[in-house]
Amino acid sequence: MTPALLESFPAFNPEVRLQPPPLERWRRGTGTDVEFVHVLDSGRPGPVAMVVALVHGNELCGAIALDRLLARSLRPLRGRLVLAFANVEACGRFNPLAPFASRCVDEDMNRLWDEAVLRGPRDSVELRRARELVPFVDAADVLLDLHSMQEPGAPALTICGMTDKSVPLARALGQPETLLVDTGHAAGLRMIDRGGFADPTSPRQAVLVECGAHWEPASAAMATDVTLRLLRHLEMVDDAWVEASPRLPTPARQRLVRVGEGVTAASPDFRFLLPTHHLKVIPAAGTPLAEDGARRWVTPHGDCVLIMPSRRAGVAGQTMVRLGRYEA
Numbered sequence: 080m081t082p083a084l085l086e087s088f089p090a091f092n093p094e095v096r097l098q099p100p101p102l103e104r105w106r107r108g109t110g111t112d113v114e115f116v117h118v119l120d121s122g123r124p125g126p127v128a129m130v131v132a133l134v135h136g137n138e139l140c141g142a143i144a145l146d147r148l149l150a151r152s153l154r155p156l157r158g159r160l161v162l163a164f165a166n167v168e169a170c171g172r173f174n175p176l177a178p179f180a181s182r183c184v185d186e187d188m189n190r191l192w193d194e195a196v197l198r199g200p201r202d203s204v205e206l207r208r209a210r211e212l213v214p215f216v217d218a219a220d221v222l223l224d225l226h227s228m229q230e231p232g233a234p235a236l237t238i239c240g241m242t243d244k245s246v247p248l249a250r251a252l253g254q255p256e257t258l259l260v261d262t263g264h265a266a267g268l269r270m271i272d273r274g275g276f277a278d279p280t281s282p283r284q285a286v287l288v289e290c291g292a293h294w295e296p297a298s299a300a301m302a303t304d305v306t307l308r309l310l311r312h313l314e315m316v317d318d319a320w321v322e323a324s325p326r327l328p329t330p331a332r333q334r335l336v337r338v339g340e341g342v343t344a345a346s347p348d349f350r351f352l353l354p355t356h357h358l359k360v361i362p363a364a365g366t367p368l369a370e371d372g373a374r375r376w377v378t379p380h381g382d383c384v385l386i387m388p389s390r391r392a393g394v395a396g397q398t399m400v401r402l403g404r405y406e407a
């Protein structure tokens with residue numbers, strides 16, 4: 080790595096053990112002119128389901144899962160299944176020596192899904208792609224958005240959105256173990272929070288699964304398993320089809336974490352005051368958690384759960400960790 084690259088990436092050096100699958104073969108869409116989108120229509124009544132990979136270009140697990148499905152020439156038994164590789168342009172720049180650099184080209188694709196942003200005058204690589212994908216997103220009854228996380232060894236979790244309405248879907252999948260209901264992101268709307276997905280009166284459901292750590296084979300196994308579970312749940316494939324794939328054991332139970340406030344950096348001086356890891360539980364309320372100049376954060380309640388603490392240097396306005404609690 081050149082000195083310039085060393086400066087722009089965190090000091091920890093995760094082993095990159097996944098590679099992007101050969102996506103070029105999926106460039107030409109199925110049932111659509113939009114590249115890297117495959118609409119698999121059973122020709123029979125049923126739900127419209129969409130599974131999305133690569134909203135973040137360096138989160139390879141979902142792309143590996145969709146590549147496997149497409150390579151098996153999946154044909155749903157009912158309804159319509161849309162498989163989409165989102166930020167292929169960013170993924171095309173994936174470099175194992177600088178694996179964080181290909182998260183996006185211009186901006187975070189998972190903060191663009193508000194109508195005012197999508198229909199607004201701004202332009203970026205991610206906005207252009209989001210504008211191509213949004214008709215598919217808006218037509219989906221059920222959405223599964225596959226992601227992964229920074230922290231090595233991070234256990235997978237499902238973000239059910241800002242309401243409880245998609246929790247039953249996450250529970251029906253039975254995987255992964257931890258479910259989150261959160262408050263979204265101030266920086267912009269996620270795909271799972273768009274339109275009917277966030278409307279408690281709409282039957283549409285969306286979940287985002289953080290399948291594990293970026294670039295660890297376990298995250299690709301989780302992405303594949305969760306996708307198969309969704310297809311089985313929707314009766315788009317049968318048991319024999321599912322059993323023909325490598326599977327993960329079902330966790331004994333799923334636990335829901337209700338996420339409250341986020342801790343947002345004000346400057347590069349931001350630092351945690353204790354060792355952090357994803358899903359760490361801090362027993363006592365009032366435990367010093369982080370500081371940034373004169374600002375100090377303590378845990379707001381007992382049994383405080385840390386959600387995806389950032390390992391990167393603070394940038395003003397960046398969420399460094401979110402705080403939650405397990406629901407009884």
Ligand SMILES: [Zn+2]
Nearest residue numbers: 135138226227
């Ligand atoms: Zn992501």
